[in-house]
Amino acid sequence: MTGFQRGAIYARISRDDELTGDGVTRQDEDAGALALARGIPLQGRYVDNDISATTGKRLRPDYERLLTAVRAGQVDVVIVAALSRLWRNRRERAEGMELFRTHGVSILAVKGPELDLTTASGRLLAGLLGEVDSFEVEQMSEREKREMRQRVEKGLPPTGPRAFGYSADGWSIIPEEMSEVAKAYESFVATGVVSAITRDLNAREVWNRDSEPWTNNGVRWMLKNPRYAALREYEGKLYEGKWPAGIPEDLWRAAQYLFDDEDRATSPGPARRWLLSGIALCGVCADGKTTVTSGSRGVKKNWTEGEAQHPEDGGELLEEDGGRTMQPTYRCRVSKHLSRNQEPVDTLVEEFVIARLSRPDAADLFHDEAVPGAEDLRAQAVALRARLKALAAAFADDDEADVIEFRDATRRLRERLAEAEGRMAHPDRARVLAGLVDAEDVRAAWERLGLDRRRAVVNLLAEVTVDRAGGGGRRPFNPDTVQIVPRV
Structure with missing residues (x-):
């Protein structure tokens, strides 16, 4: 038997991608077996699944409930699979140890010692073990950051769920999806309206990567994602990627300009x-x-x-x-x-x-009069269009004209025309x-x-x-x- 009469089990898993809860179930089962073996009556079970204790960015609701029970005198021992499941953050560990000391609460770990936090030796051991946990977490974080930086510098695509328009490995484009991405960017740059893109995609039954209807937030995430311009953001800087771009970089930057524009309303009001x-x-x-x-x-x-x-x-x-x-x-x-x-x-x-x-x-509507050398570029474009017309007329009148030569000549003229118009285009x-x-x-x-x-x-x-x-x-x-x- 034991002197503990008010036991509480706490289980936590930092990451559960499948959300099966299997990890916390195993922790709860092991802690329950220890409580049974020690003859400790259980007053409650507390579980936080898929929640990291390290970053502190997400609340741990059941951990907060456990602390409330401790303050109310309902708990005299907390049973965990390992001490690292309870605290992996120095601030929380210090606050928790002081709270447990004040209310006479001990810690019992399936994989670890029994810690009486009412004694100096118990607090010393808890602090030492906690520092080891913090060291492991920080070391793992440094290793992951170094690996991430290496991937970024090599131009490798991001890992994780695939982006709409790209294959699962991120190296190839899915043409029918990427054409929708390009349309969305062009529409947003032209109108500045996200909701219209969402309505259009759903009306045409063009579903997202999960085969579900689009949301405004989903479209907004797509329009902000630098991956589509073969760019990757890391620690506030953009790096070039080696995967194929789905849209031109200037189109992506134009969309970001609209998002960053302080004068742009975050909600445009009724459609x-x-x-x-x-x-x-x-x-x-x-x-x-x-x-x-x-x-x-x-x-x-x-x-x-x-x-x-x-x-x-x-x-x-x-x-x-x-x-x-x-x-x-x-x-x-x-x-x-x-x-x-x-x-x-x-x-x-x-x-x-x-x-x-x-x-x-009508093509003059594209032109920016402020572009240096605009007059010369316009004259060049006019001359190239005239040559294209003359070439087409000559081909139509010559029954023995070579089709391949005509196509090659036309292609070269169109490329030169596109270059001239691109240089004087108003974005x-x-x-x-x-x-x-x-x-x-x-x-x-x-x-x-x-x-x-x-x-x-x-x-x-x-x-x-x-x-x-x-x-x-x-x-x-x-x-x-x-x-x-x-x-x-």
């Missing part, structure tokens, strides 16, 4: 429903800053010519509400003096955008307009874009001001009441 909400200006306020917002209004289903409540500008009638049909509108954000049907205004603006992107000089415009300016069918390309990307294009190309419709009765839409001023 926009219409093209011009928060973009178009109110023409009645005419102060250059008050924008319109989206709304709706009820319209009688059975209206007659001349009724005041029927829809102005024509427009599309949407969902029904009782005896009225709800119609989407743009309204002044601060006053009731403006209310315009959404559909004809959006159509006018979209037609402007499509027409602008379809012009022969923000290039990403917003990517896939539009060079599209064979601009209208079809526009219609494939999501709402956030369309909004970014409109905001880049034009300043839109919406004024009152004027007049009364059912009247045709007057495009003169919507001012569209090109920005570029």
